[in-house]
Amino acid sequence: MNVDDCKRAAAHLAASLVKPGMVVGLGTGSTAAFMIERLGERVAKEGLKIQAIPTSEESTKLARAAGIPITTFADHSVVDITIDGADEVERKTLHLIKGLGAALLREKIVAQASRRFVVIVDVTKPVDQLGQRVPVPVEVVPFGYEATAARLEAMGAKVIRPRRHLTGELLTTDNGNRILDCAFGPIDDVQALAARLDGTVGVVEHGLFPNMATDVLVATEREVEQWAP
Numbered sequence: 001m002n003v004d005d006c007k008r009a010a011a012h013l014a015a016s017l018v019k020p021g022m023v024v025g026l027g028t029g030s031t032a033a034f035m036i037e038r039l040g041e042r043v044a045k046e047g048l049k050i051q052a053i054p055t056s057e058e059s060t061k062l063a064r065a066a067g068i069p070i071t072t073f074a075d076h077s078v079v080d081i082t083i084d085g086a087d088e089v090e091r092k093t094l095h096l097i098k099g100l101g102a103a104l105l106r107e108k109i110v111a112q113a114s115r116r117f118v119v120i121v122d123v124t125k126p127v128d129q130l131g132q133r134v135p136v137p138v139e140v141v142p143f144g145y146e147a148t149a150a151r152l153e154a155m156g157a158k159v160i161r162p163r164r165h166l167t168g169e170l171l172t173t174d175n176g177n178r179i180l181d182c183a184f185g186p187i188d189d190v191q192a193l194a195a196r197l198d199g200t201v202g203v204v205e206h207g208l209f210p211n212m213a214t215d216v217l218v219a220t221e222r223e224v225e226q227w228a229p
């Protein structure tokens, strides 16, 4: 199995947890895309009746193309289940880094409103300590973002301003904000760092998701492991 096969296996298992009548949060990224495709098949073939709240414009497009009905928080304040990918999962705690696809703000709003938050990853994502492989993406308001970046650097981060692959422009989120990728290295106290980022002026939201996952499905070459906190 290659990485895409692993992502698909985790995505399909997660899609099987969705039951008729549920409001479903749809994550963003390549693993979530397999899950959206599978839910679309269930809607078309089994007549599965669900309503979905996507976490990005990209996932909204995929859901529409897959024939999944879309709803919003104006009609549903609680989401039954959200299924989303992650960039790192800390093995012991199941704390997450998310948002390298720039959708972290909507992802966190939807995850926080969910009864169940199922994270789907391939075997490359679990780590012993968050921050050991990837930076923490931080969504910041455009005004004064250079000053916010300096603030984050003073907190010990190496800050990278990601650009769009094709155009080279600075990345702008679906919410019109900027992303700063903040490499802190291995993070000893995830909740303390999350609190410091929460308290930083100019920061809208960050990609640390401590104590949020209710289930993590990790696809290895042989099976999909199911982890719970």
Ligand SMILES: O=C(CO)[C@H](O)[C@H](O)COP(=O)(O)O
Residues within 6 Å of the ligand: 027, 028, 029, 030, 031, 032, 084, 085, 086, 087, 097, 098, 099, 100, 101, 102, 103, 104, 107
């Ligand atoms: O948080 C995310 C997007 O903001 C994604 O879930 C995360 O980047 C994982 O993506 P992929 O499944 O493509 O590896």
